[in-house]
Amino acid sequence: MKENIQKLVEYTARLDGDEKGEAQVFCDRFFQAFGHNGYKEAGATLEFRVKSKKTTNFADLLWGDKVLIEMKKKGAKLKSHRTQIFDYWWKLRPSQPKYSVLCNFEEFIIYDFSLQDEPLDRIGIDELPDRYTSFNFMFPQPETPIFRNNLEEATRKTASLVAAVFNSFLERGEDRIRAQRFILQAIFTMFAEDYNLLPKDIFTQILIDCQNGNGNSYDLINGLFQQMDSKIPARGGRFKDVQYFNGGLFSIPEAIELTRDELDMLRQAASRKWSKVNPAIFGTIFQKSMGTDARHAFGAHFTSELDILKIVQPTIIQPWREKIVKAKTLKEMKSLRKALASYKVLDPACGSGNFLYVAYRELKRIEMELLDKIHIEFPKSASEIGTQSIVSIKQFHGMDYNQFAVELAKVTLMLAKEISIQETQEWINTIQTGLAFQMENTLPLDNMDDNIIFADALFIDWPKANVIIGNPPYQSKNKMVKEYGIEYMNTVWDAYPEISGNADYCVYWFYKAHQNLYNGGYAGLVGTNTVTQNYSREGSLDYIVKNDGQIFNAIASQPWSGDAVVFVSIVNWKKGNFKGKKFLYVENEKKEQVEYVVANINSSLSLEIDVTSAEILNCNKKPKMVFQGQTHGNSGFLISKKKGIEILNANPNFSEVLKPFLIGRELVASVNSQPNRFVIDFTGKDVIESATYKSLFEIVKKKVQPIREKKAIDQQEKNQAALEKNEKAKTNKHHINFYNKWWLLSYGREDMLDAISKSKRYIACSRVSARPIFEFVSSRISPNDALMVFNFQDDYTFGIIQSRIHILWYQEKCSTMKGDPRYTPNTIWDTFPFPQKPTLNQIRKVSNSALTLRLKRNEMMKRHQFTLRDIYRILEEPGNNPLKDLHTALDNAVLEAYGFNRKKDILTQLLELNLKVYSNEQESIEVQAPGLPSFVQNSNEFISEDCISFL
Incomplete structure (x- = not known):
């Protein structure tokens, strides 16, 4: 080898x-x-x-x-x-x-x-x-x-040695608080020694001298700590070159006389390379230093760095990287740098500070990337911009209800700063741009007493932050009273009456995190996977998605990397609209994580409803009521609005074949949803009858026929070549077929035209949309293939499909591994069950709510010259909104018509209804198809007049 x-x-x-x-x-x-x-x-x-x-x-x-x-x-x-x-x-x-x-x-x-x-x-x-x-x-x-x-191995060995010293202190009766303070001061001192913040080997030599009987550990170690707390340099002696540290850590220099065994263990720890100790996992010392009962009581389990990155990457790194990539001008980059300086990160269950450590490290790297880009792309502005670091550990905040965890987190962030300074210097040495980065002062230490605080996060106001991250304590609803006591839990339940008493402990952090986010802010939390289930979901993920939150990156369930035997969900969300791709990771049958790119991540973090159980319902398919609009296939069929009106004014009888042509963008993004073009549509007519509309026929003959002829010839030649190579080759004939009927639209959808011609209006929505907006359209307007057409004219049906119930089904059925969200009738409409036993009063309530929604919506748009897209974008913003209230009223009416339990998952109930309707169909039991139920005698009562008309 x-x-x-x-x-x-x-x-x-x-x-x-x-x-x-x-x-x-x-x-x-x-x-x-x-x-x-x-x-x-x-x-x-x-x-x-x-x-x-x-x-x-x-x-x-x-x-x-x-x-x-x-x-x-x-x-x-x-x-x-x-x-x-x-x-x-x-x-x-x-x-x-x-x-x-x-x-x-x-x-x-x-x-x-x-x-x-x-x-x-x-x-x-x-x-x-x-x-x-x-x-x-x-x-x-x-x-x-x-x-x-191998930093993990080195960190565990070093942490074990220091933890052994701490445990020895407790075993011989040393005060716990004093022992913790001493250990934390010793940890930072050993780190500072390796990073040249102290005179070479000063702490190690003190320990060696004490082992050899050349000094007393109480005096010498405390003397060093005293000097690290002093702003006045020692004039001579062993501590002459020791600088001022303080930072709150050394404000009370601790003194403990060490036993010989303790000296030996601390000496071994000091002799290890602290540059190989990873602060991101040094929480091991916290874990080992606490008694089992205390650790379990507060759920203080620890995370691998990879699992931390599953939150830090999507909530911090990715958004900043995207901003840096998009920034093209110096002004934009300067603005980003300013935003970096004011960016705040909060971990409301910070433990030993591992999440904050990784977040700080990555934000410093982002700062270096931004400065590098500025100096490369705008070298003449280098002196103006400067290279001084502006990201500070003072931008990071945390809280925990364990005092030792709080103090350890402060030390972790202090270490983060010192390590980042060294990493920055190494990075400067490796890049080839000549960037002279101005380093931060290593000493004195930043005082983190106001940033990392000892407090119960559930009962204090949280500092405002751009992003909230962390790993809240785990405790199931069945064990909370035993672990925390009934008095404490009663206090929690009284403070949060809106959260079920059956919810797990971590749920309160999800709930409060979303409450405290800015609009546009990000959050990423780890929770037990019960946050996707029943009561725990209601208080956490349901609350988030119902209150302007969008989950954009989530792991439905995975084994936890810490010591806890538990499965967790990792959830990243944004308050407000998230425009990028959304990633959901779900285990397959082999227990392998599979990545899905989805249009929407629901509060159950599940794809099961979409891809497995829902059945096609015959009552939805026959008679056919949902269609895709017309595909013209060639721009020669289209003429401008102005030209079309001129032709119709001169030839009114041409209105049979010259029609306003509405596309999806015009429906949602133009004032009054007006079509801007006409379509020449000879659907259902042969070439002789079409030729009677002479001027229109000549337009199509001139613009369409030559192109279709060429494409047909090309296709025929390709088919012939393929057949010569393989007589069984599959050939295409669509262009040939188009040419054989060159005067017709590619797909005129004659069945759709025939269906809507019998009514004054039909329901339409854009075929591609994250959230479809439905509207009635006059049957005199032809729908383009970018629209979905629902051949109903009653307000009850409109109310059902415009409701959140139908939207949820749409979003779930559009959740695919790849691609844009599209309304596909076979997966959405054909499986969507309508209410099976609505009463006449319930039908009236849905119908009236739907009509009121449209009329009020149209009134708002007319008053403010808004488009449908404009007004629904505002709907996504937080706070009171009259349109939101109208939708809530409609949703409530529809839920009542379905007879659904509001406290249960809507999609689950829809699936159950789907399967019930399917089963009844198989047994020839009568079911209720989409539309007004057959027992409604006066259908005109539910048919209003409003619709988009050509102006």
């Missing part, structure tokens, strides 16, 4: 190191060196597509769930490409490879982003024969890799 790897090294030395020209052959040789016949034989893929919101990138190599490899040219500074490979890895969710490797033909950097942010190892190509065990995962029979920078 070593010989094969040596051959790879020798081969690589002969390469020029061209990223594009030699990367693929290098990857193939790399696989061969580890015992494969080549990358392809191993099952790896070169140039693997990685899709983002608007673009598609290509990763150099992806080997299933094992490794992602990104090659760079020889001499490239690999660490500057960390963001790129992380983004590729992140976008491969949920089937991400374990390892990610950067290589420039001279060096490898190995990452495991699910484990830690820093590289697991860096290996020069010449070192590979002796250090190939770092790539043990590359062998056909993989072995456990041996890395030199």
Whole structure:
């Protein structure tokens, strides 16, 4: 094996190191060196597509769930490409490879982003024969890799040593608060020693001296802490070069005399490399330092860094990255920088501060990316912009009801600042723009006493923040009283009467987080997966989506990465309209996470209703009542509004074939929903009859016939060529058919025209819409294929399909893995059950509510010159809204007609009704089809006159 790897090294030395020209052959040789016949034989893929919101990138190599490899040219500074490979890895969710490797033909950097942010190892190509065990995962029979920078392992060992000292203090009767204060001061001191904030090895040497009997630990350690609290430098002695730290952490320098065992354990901890301690998971010390009862009582379990990123990435990183990419002018970038400086992050259950740590680290990186972009694109403005860091840990806030957690979180953020300063300096050294970043002052420490507070988050006002993140405490409704006591729980229930007493404890954080968000603010929380069920869902996710919240990224259920034996839901949402793609991760039958790109994520975080149980209802399909509008297929059939009116004025009888032609955009986005064009429509007429409308016929003959002839000939030639190669080849004939009837629209939808011609109006909505808006349209207006047509003219049916009940069904049935939300009759209408036993009074109530909604809506639009889209965008804004009240009244009337329980999930009840109607159909039991029930004797009572008419 070593010989094969040596051959790879020798081969690589002969390469020029061209990223594009030699990367693929290098990857193939790399696989061969580890015992494969080549990358392809191993099952790896070169140039693997990685899709983002608007673009598609290509990763150099992806080997299933094992490794992602990104090659760079020889001499490239690999660490500057960390963001790129992380983004590729992140976008491969949920089937991400374990390892990610950067290589420039001279060096490898190995990452495991699910484990830690820093590289697991860096290996020069010449070192590979002796250090190939770092790539043990590359062998056909993989072995456990041996890395030199496994931060998790180092952190756990270091945390265990410090925790052992703390536990020893408690065992011998030391005051708990004093012990905690001492340990936290010692933790930061050991960290500061490794990061050169203190004279070299000063703390370690004190411990060695005490072990050797050359001093007393009480005096020497306390003396160091005293000096770290003093603004007056020592004039001489051991502490002469110790700077002022304080930051609140050293405001009460603690003194404890250590036993020999405690000295030994603390000495071992101090001798470890604290630069390899990961503060993002250092909460382990918090976990180990607390008794089991206390930890369980407050649900203080801990998160892997990957799970933290499942919240920080969509709520913080992604929105900021999108803003930076969109910013094109210096003014826009300066505005973003200003916004960064005032950006606030809140974790209302911060524990040891791990979420805040990762959020701070990523926001600092965003700041560096923005400054880099400014200096690259606007170098002449460099002096004006400057390079001083403006993101501060003072922008981060947290609270917890465990005092030690609060103090540890303060230390975690202090560590975050010091680490970020070093990372920034390293980043400066790797980039090639000459950006001279002005570093923050490392000392004195920022005082975080006002930012991270000891408090019960359920009973205090939260500081305002742009984003709220975190991992609220877990406790089921069945165990809350036992854990917290009946008195405390009664206080909670009294304070939140709107939340069911059967809801889990974490529900209160979801509820309060949404209440405290700004409009446009983001939130991401982890909760037990009961937040998607019954009472817990009502108080959390139901409340969010009913109150201007849009869930845009969620994991329905996954095992938790902490010590708790629990399954969680991870939910990210925005208060207000979210315009991007929405991602829902749901387990399939094999318990594998599958990513769905959906139009809407409902409060159950579930796709089951959409893709499994709903049945096609015969009563909805026959007679056919829902149609797609007409597809003209050629612009030659269209003429301008002005020209059309002129023709009709001259030839009134042409109105039979020259009609206003309404499209989806005009329905929702033009004042009065007016069509701007006419369509020449000879549907149902042969060529001779069509020719009697001479001037119109000549327009079509001149503009349409030549194009259709050419396309038909082209198609015929392609078909002939295909048949010559394979006599059974499948051929296309639509262009040929269009040419054979060149005077007709491509799809005139004669059945639809025949249906709506018997009524004065029909219901229409845009075929592509996140939230369909329905309106009556005059039958004298022809609908374009961008519209869906519902052949009903009664207000009752309108009320049913404009209600939230139908909208929810639409949104669920449009939830697909890819594509835009579209109204597809076979999946939506054909499965949507109407109320089966409405009373006459209930029908009147729905009808009247629907009519009132339209009349008031039209009155508002006329008064303010709004379009339907305008007024419904305002509907999405928070606060009181008369249109919102009208919709609520309609929804309530429709719910009553269905006989649905308001406290139960609407979609579940719709599905149950769907299955019941389907079952009755199979047994030939009479069912109620869409439209007015047959027992209604006077249908005219429910048919009003309002509709969109051509003006």
